[in-house]
Structure formats: structure tokens, C-alpha cells
Amino acid sequence: MPPRPKKYICAFCRQNVKHIDYKNSKLLSQYLTFYRSIQSRFHTGVCLKHQKQLATSIKRARNMALLAAVRYDK
Amino acid sequence: MQKYEVLAIIINSLDSKKAADQAKTSISSHIKELGGNVVFEDFWGERGFAYKINGEKWGYYFLAQFELDRDKITELKKDWNIDKNLVRFLITKVEAHMGEPRKYEELKKEWESTEKERKISEMGKVSTKKAIKVADVAEKEEIKEPPVEKKEELIKEKVKETTVKKEAVPTKPLEKEKESPAEKKDIIDKKLDEILEDSSLDL
Numbered sequence A: 001m002p003p004r005p006k007k008y009i010c011a012f013c014r015q016n017v018k019h020i021d022y023k024n025s026k027l028l029s030q031y032l033t034f035y036r037s038i039q040s041r042f043h044t045g046v047c048l049k050h051q052k053q054l055a056t057s058i059k060r061a062r063n064m065a066l067l068a069a070v071r072y073d074k
Numbered sequence B: 001m002q003k004y005e006v007l008a009i010i011i012n013s014l015d016s017k018k019a020a021d022q023a024k025t026s027i028s029s030h031i032k033e034l035g036g037n038v039v040f041e042d043f044w045g046e047r048g049f050a051y052k053i054n055g056e057k058w059g060y061y062f063l064a065q066f067e068l069d070r071d072k073i074t075e076l077k078k079d080w081n082i083d084k085n086l087v088r089f090l091i092t093k094v095e096a097h098m099g100e101p102r103k104y105e106e107l108k109k110e111w112e113s114t115e116k117e118r119k120i121s122e123m124g125k126v127s128t129k130k131a132i133k134v135a136d137v138a139e140k141e142e143i144k145e146p147p148v149e150k151k152e153e154l155i156k157e158k159v160k161e162t163t164v165k166k167e168a169v170p171t172k173p174l175e176k177e178k179e180s181p182a183e184k185k186d187i188i189d190k191k192l193d194e195i196l197e198d199s200s201l202d203l
Helices: A025-029 A048-063 B016-033 B070-082 B104-123 B125-144 B148-178 B181-197
Strands: B002-010 B037-053 B056-068 B086-093
Touching (some): B056 B070
Antiparallel strands (some): B002 B086
């Protein structure tokens, strides 16, 4: 029997992150697609607890104009 | 008393000093009037928007943390919505696990350092393997190096060699420069004659 593949651990769980700040726009922008929509959990590989926190903090950042809601060419 | 955090955008038609004063008067003092107390204040300064708000491209950002009764938040929101100098504001609850408030520059440094750690941890096995390899190589090199006494001797020899070379190097090119093309021809002719006259070589 081949060995079982290792289970992927969420990037935030590995660092023991308790709270994702909405002011940290650089971190949040890593979890956006090309058209600035929120990436799904399938693509980010983040656990459900942290994915929910991510989504809320991204929405807050959008509201305060720290992140763009739509991609547009300058 | 619940702890809250507010991030507000102040209109860009004011100067930076006036904007800071405006933030203190309209936000901090207003909270105090309602019976709360401001714990933390930080004026970020100018900052560009990610998209245009009312045709404007930038504004002043102001962050504050305060304690207030839950019922009076609605009053605050009403007043701030009427205020023309406030473009936007966002009130969020502050929990115990979020840590103490910090200034924006300190926060930035912290975020950068955590991001680096995360990248390293994502590399995972690769980084550890590299570290092991480097350690092995270092050990081998240490073994190869001769003891201290021999080292000194080697260094002395090297110094001598270098000194000799330094003396030799400048003389050679000077001689070459002195030789004119005609002299060079003579030297080559002589050498050729010597080679031809040699009986040991069967040409």
C-alpha cells in the first residue's frame, strides 16, 4: 500500500492566527482573483473558520476603499 | 460598556492639520459627550482610495478605539451620517483576542514579518533540507582546514608569493613596450636559427 498523502493544513492555522485584520490590505489582496472577487475555499486552501473571517474582512476593506471591488485599467 | 473601533475617512478639501483637528473634534469629543472614553487615537494621514468616492481619489484616514454603551451607538451613527466632513466610517467590535491597538507604522512592520514567516512555513520541507545540506558542507570544510600553526605558515608563504608577483608584474609589460617591431623580428629570427641548427631535432 502506498503511503497516504499528507493532509494540507490551512495557512492561518499553521501560524495560529486568531483574527484577520481588515486593515491589512496586502494580505487580503492575495486572496482575490484577477477580477478582484473573493477566491473560493477550493482555490485558497484555507479552512472554513478562517475563510469566513477572510470574507468579512475583505468586504469591510472594500467598504473603506482599502481594496477595489472591481478591476479597472487606469 | 462595549469596546469599539472606528475607522473614518475625512474629506480632502481640508489641510492635514485641520483634518486632524476635525477628527478630534467631531469623533473623539463627540464620543466623550455621549459618556464614553477614547482609549486610542491614530491619524494615518493622506491615503489614496482603491476607487473613486464622490469623484475624489484620496482622503485622510483616522483610527480610534473607544468604550461606549450599546444603546448610544445608533445616536453616534446618526450624527456622523449628517456630518459633511466625514466621507465614510466603519464601526467594529473589539474582542479580547485581537490584542492591543497599535500605530499604523508598527502594524505594517508586524504584518510584513508575519508574511515572511508564512512564506517560509509554506516552503516547509524544502527550507529544512537546504539548511541540513548547508550544515553538512560547513562541517566538512572545517575538517579540511589545516590546524592553526600550519595556517600561519601558509599565510606567510602566500604573502611572499604575492610580494614577488607584485614586483615581477610591472617590469614585464615595460620591457614589451620598449621593444620596437624591428627588434622583435630580430629576436624571432635568432630563435628560429637556433632551432634549425639543433641537430637533435630531425626536421
